Amino acid sequence: MASKITLSEGKIQPLLVRLAFPLLIGNILQQFYNIISSIIVERYLGETAFAAIGIAGTVMNLFIFILGGCCTGIAVIMASLYGKGDHPALRQAIFLSLVFGASFTLLIGLLGLTCTPFLLRLIQTPPAVSALAVEYLNTIFLGLLACFFYNFFAAVLRAIGNTSAALLFLLVSIVISLFLAILFVAHLGLGVRGACYRAGTDSVGAAVPAVHPQNASVSAGGA
Numbered sequence: 001m002a003s004k005i006t007l008s009e010g011k012i013q014p015l016l017v018r019l020a021f022p023l024l025i026g027n028i029l030q031q032f033y034n035i036i037s038s039i040i041v042e043r044y045l046g047e048t049a050f051a052a053i054g055i056a057g058t059v060m061n062l063f064i065f066i067l068g069g070c071c072t073g074i075a076v077i078m079a080s081l082y083g084k085g086d087h088p089a090l091r092q093a094i095f096l097s098l099v100f101g102a103s104f105t106l107l108i109g110l111l112g113l114t115c116t117p118f119l120l121r122l123i124q125t126p127p128a129v130s131a132l133a134v135e136y137l138n139t140i141f142l143g144l145l146a147c148f149f150y151n152f153f154a155a156v157l158r159a160i161g162n163t164s165a166a167l168l169f170l171l172v173s174i175v176i177s178l179f180l181a182i183l184f185v186a187h188l189g190l191g192v193r194g195a196c197y198r199a200g201t202d203s204v205g206a207a208v209p210a211v212h213p214q215n216a217s218v219s220a221g222g223a
Contacts, residue, residue, distance in 0.1 A: 022167035023158075033174045037181055044186045052132035059119050059133075060140050063112055067148050070101060071155040078159035098152060105148040112141040 042050040074097040081090040116137045120130050150173065154166040 019161060019163055022163040026167045026170045029170065029174055033177065036178060040178075040181050040185055048129060049132055052129045053136055055120070055123070055125050055129060056133040056136040056140070058123070059112075059116065059137060063108055063141070063144065064147060066108065067101075067105060067144075068151050070104070071148075071151040074101070074152075075155040075159040078156060079161075082160050094156060101148055101152055102145060105145050109141045109144040112144070113138055116141070 038050065038054075041053055074093070078090060078093050078097075081087075081093055116134055117130075120133055125133060150169075154169060157163070157166040157169075
C-alpha cells in the first residue's frame with residue numbers, strides 16, 4: 001500500500017515545493033502539447049481547419065474551465081476532510097461530487113451542442129470556418145464526460161497531496177494524444193473529427209489510470 005502523504009506536519013517550504021513543482025511542470029507540458037498539436041493540424045489539415053480548431057478552442061475552453069473550476073473547488077473540500085482524517089465524510093464528498101459533477105457535465109454538454117452555432121455567430125466566425133468548428137465542438141461535447149472524469153480524479157489526487165501521480169497521468173494523456181493525433185489526422189485522414197476523437201480518447205486513457213490506488217484506499221476507508 002502506498003505511504004500516506006501528510007502536508008500538515010514538518011517544514012512547510014519543502015512540502016509546498018513538493019506539492020507545487022509537479023503542477024508547474026504539468027502546465028508547461030500542456031503548453032508544449034498545444035503547440036505540437038497545432039503544428040500537426042496546420043500541416044495535415046490546412047489553414048482553414050487550423051483556424052476552425054483555434055476558434056473552437058475558445059468556445060471549448062469556456063466549458064472545460066467551468067469543469068476544471070468545479071473540480072478544483074471540490075478538491076479544496078476534499079483536502080480539508082483528508083487533512084482532518086475524516087474519511088467517512090471524505091468518501092461521501094467524493095461520491096456526491098462525482099455523481100453531481102457527471103450530471104452537470106452531461107447538462108452543459110447538451111447546452112454546448114445546442115448553443116454552439118449561436119456562440120460562433122456571437123464571436124463573428126466566418127462561415128467557411130464555422131462549419132468545421134461546429135463539427136469539432138459537437139464531437140468534443142459528446143465526449144465531455146471523459147474530460148470531467150480525468151479532471152475529477154486528478155483533483156482527488158491533488159486533494160490528498162499526490163500531485164506527482166496527477167502529473168504522471170497528464171503525461172500519459174499527452175503522449176496518447178500526440179500519438180492519436182498523428183494516427184487519426186495524418187494517416188487515417190479523419191480531418192477535424194479525427195482531432196476530436198484524439199482528444200476524447202486520450203482523456204479516457206488518462207482517466208482510467210487516474211483511479212489510483214490511493215484514491216481506492218481513501219474510498220475504502222483510509223490511506
